[in-house]
Amino acid sequence: MRGKWPTGVGRALPALLAALLAALLTGCRQTSGAAEPGAPPGGTPTRPSGHGAVFLGVGECSSFGTTSFTEVPCTGERAAARVIARHDGGPDDGPLCPPAADFVLHIGAQPAAGGEGVIPRGYACMRNLQPPHPGDPGGGGGPRTVVGDCVHGAGRGAVRETACDGSGKRKPEYQVVRAVRSRAQCPASTALYVRLGGEEPVGCARKL
Known part of the structure; x- marks a missing residue:
């Protein structure tokens, strides 16, 4: 009997090997097609609402x-x-912020999400989602001085913004007109020149 399979095994062996191979191939297909946590089947992982490819991108x-500040969904509390x-x-x-900006966030170089x-x-x-808006004309703040401030x-020889309605720590002395x-x-009625920047960098201010 040496060198021979028991009766019946020799005929069954090819069928067993074929079944085993089919099972292994099926397992491989299931593994390669499995979605990552948080990802739609067959797609890439989705980002939470309010998060984009650029950290704190426009909108x-x-x-x-x-x-410190964290990027969050705009609809969240x-x-x-x-x-x-x-x-x-x-x-x-770099470029000046738009006149409607209330403040500026400085973003340091840092690894992107996922390490890529x-x-x-x-x-x-x-721009604040709710009032107050210090960047509005006369609001007393914002990253730049605009007409109406x-x-x-x-x-x-320096000046600082303050609220035109007198609600700031210092009373207004001049207004950019x-x-x-x-x-x-x-x-001719200009009493003070204020540096504004931009294409029209000179602010003409009258005394209050």
């Missing part, structure tokens, strides 16, 4: 915070402000 929202403009680099070297790539250093121009002297390209274009 996305941030949470409340004093020292934690949402505080929306990105209305987003730029790489620093605000001193790096989020470059940049800044996001933010009020300022007070801060010493050494016009933006022009050069001082020569300001009206």
